[in-house]
Every structure is written in structure tokens, then in C-alpha cells.
Amino acid sequence: MGRVKLPIGPQHPALKEPENFTITLDGERVVDVDIRIGYTHRGIEKLMESRTYTQNLYLVERICGICSYAHVENFTQNVEEILGIQIPKRAEYIRTLFLELERLHSHFLWLGVAGHEIGFDTLFMYTWQDREVVQDLLEMISGNRVNYAMNAIGGVRRDVSVEHQKKVLQGMDYLEKRAEYYKEVAINEKTILARAENVGILKTKDALKFSAVGPTARASGITVDIRKDDPYASYLDTPFDVITTNTNDVLGRVVVRVLEIFESIKIIRYLMAHLPVGEIVTKAPRKVPEGESISHTEAPRGEDFHYLRSNGTEKPERYKVRTPTLANLPALAEMLKGTYLADVPIIVAAIDPCMGCMDRVLLLKGNEKPGELVDGERLRRYSIKWFAERGWKA
């Protein structure tokens, strides 16, 4: 039997978000993968150019629904760097607390999704139930479960009270117990082992070649973590270890994430014990002087990179975001080669893809019909005509 080209997506029941994988199959084996992205481009960067820095705080947060805080942290770090303001120590600690709580909820969520992809929905139900504990803590401090609206330029907007600290520590005790359980399950449960061991191999040299980031790179034995390599917020004073494994497979990515839960719990306990007293915000001017800045943070999925150019007004001149999923896609194409078709969903899920936050540009290319740019009004008239021709009322 010859080679078969199987298109998956943009709309497909196996995919949570629209993207296109054209998989070339030789029997059951994947020979080649062509990934096409850009279906969920929202034009956030362009929109940011027409809004003030204060308004952008809430827009930038909506790039991603899971790692929203990593984005807003990058944005505020960029603005603060150009303004040249030092944020109070307490604000730094509270920001780190949120970054780590976010990592906790993201890793619990991912563990559930991975369970779901291999048909192990019990794990999915369990982890999502535990994730509620983190969500409740986030809601208790910030007032919202996602999109916390916690950062201001020059600090944070809400303080962590003594009562909050006590509840956070209680939550950590519970989550540690649960994480112990998942650690045992991930290493011993046959359902997981059968589907994750020696699946989606990404060798160390390939991970370096394709510049993989975050847990995907760390599962291939590369010690890369922005928290250690270029400390931001309060990571310089916080003791923690970078987790790596050298199994290079999906199981390694599960183990890295589960062990990172313990590191996050350790960091949060340290932060709660050493929270400095004092102000939580310094006053920042509305206008940002001319300048350029870059900032990167270790989002739960990997390195999140932001660039800002300001022009002395209240609004940014240019903003650019590169999310971890985009950095991991070339590595994903490599991982998929040589695997079975049935393993494709779990391998794709193993990089924790977030297509919605990845799509930054829309390119019209290739051998398709040349595209045509149409404005909203023309598109509306076209749709009315299209429906009228078919005898439907628009």
C-alpha cells in the first residue's frame, strides 16, 4: 500500500483548537508531518498599539487563558524597564506567588488533559478536582479564577493578608499529598506506562537543534529554565531545583511536570514564610519614554518572550509576543515522525499546546488562490448577497 496523506484539522473532533496537521502515513506509521498554523489569529498586538499602557494590562492578560499571568508579568516588566522603576520587594514576592500558583494549576490541568487523550478519564476528573483548590486560592487573593488582573505597572494591585497566607499553606499541604499520589500513579499505573513509555521520542540533540523550551526540553535532558538562567521577580532569592529527565519520551514529560508541582509547592512555602513587609506598588507615570525592551519568563509551558518599543506617548508603538507553543512546534514535527497514528493525540498534547495564544501572524502563502483583502462592510454586503441568491433572508 502506498503512502496516504491524512489531513487532520483545522476542524477535527480530536483537536481542541483549530490547527492543521497534514500527516503522511505509511500503513500505521507517520512518515512526515506538515503543520499549518494561523487559524486563531486575533490581532492582539495591533490592538495594543491603539490602547494606553493601563488598558493593555487587561488585554495582554487575555492572550492566553491558562498562562495569562506570565504574559502580564512580561508586559509589566517591559514597561517598568523602560520607565526605570524598581518595584517594591513585597510586590515581587506576590508576583512570584502568582506565577507559581499559575504553574500549579496549569500542570494539574495538563495532567488531566494528558489522561483524557490516552482515554484515562478517571485521571482527568481527579486532577481537575484538585486544580479547583488552586483556582479557589487564586480567586481568594485576586478576585478571579483566571485573568487575575493582579499586576499594575510598578507593583501589584492587591495585597496578600495573613489569613490568605494561612489558607495558601493549607492548600499546599493538600496539593502535596495529591501530587505524591500522582507521582506514584504516573510511574506505576499500567494505563499510563503503556501509552507514554517510548512514545514521541525527542533526542537531546534534536531538542537543541529545534530549540525546544520548557518541560518539553527538560524531559529531553536539557537544563533550561528562565527562572534559573535569567532570574526575574524574586526567583533569585528563592531556592528551587530545575527538574530534568533523560527518557526523552511522553512519560518523561509527565514526570517532569509532576515533579515540578513539588518544586512550585516548595517555592510557595518559601515565599509565604519570607514575605517582606512594606508597600505593594510604586507610582508610575502614564507616559513611557522612548525606548525598547525585551522580557522573558518561564511560563508553565516554557519560555514566553515579549518585546516592546515605546515612543514617548501613552501607547506602545510596537509589541511582539512569542509564546512557548510556537517554539515547541518544530520539535513536535520531529517527535511525530516514526510514531503510530494512534499516538499522535497524546504526543501533540504532551507539549501542552495552546494554539490560541501562539497565532501571532496570518500569512497567505503557498500555491492556493491569491487572497483578497476585504473590509468588514464589504464582507457584510457580500454575505447578504450570498444569502439572497439562495433565497434566504439575511
Next chain:
Amino acid sequence: MKVPGKMLPKIIGFIVRKPVTVLYPKQRLTPPETLRGKMKFHLDRCISCGLCARDCPSAACTMHEIDGKKRPVFDLDYCTFCAQCAESCPKDAIEMTSEFELAHYKKGEAIVK
């Protein structure tokens, strides 16, 4: 020990456990005090500076002239409940309450004046 059924005791335990969810309209969870819900506007404190409308990221807060005084009007259909207006207000005229049940039938019904 690579045996199946590592999770079995836990799963059996769930048969007798109470559900985590509550039956919403009858039973209610209390929202945290920090929750950002429907805002409350104190007209007497307002000095018509317009900072709230200037900082609103979703244009939910707009300035209108009502009874000879310029003042903000909040359309909750647009509001993202970020509470930036309350923070920008120099006179604390805007207060966020924890009221979150704001469903309504028609557009433009949820307006805070």
C-alpha cells in the same frame, strides 16, 4: 511494581462520597470578599474628572452629561470586571461589590448609573 489498578481503592471510595458540586440555585457558595462584581457608584463623591472612562479597557465606562453634571455610566454588557475604574478614581466614588448574578434578557438592561 507495574500492576494495573493502582487507582482502584480511590475509585471505589468515590461511590460513597458526596459530590463536590452544589445544587446551585438552592445551595450557594459564598464568593470571596475580593470578588470583583457589579460596581456601586456614589454620585456625591464624583468630581467629573473622567479618569475612569479614560482607563477603562473595554469602553464599558463612558462619560455622559446627566442633569447638568458630567458623570460616568457603566454598561455591564461590555464590562470585564477588572476594577481599573475603581482604582483610577481619585475620590473612591466607584466601589466593587461581590454581586455577580447579572444575567438579563435584553442588551442594555444592565447599566449602572
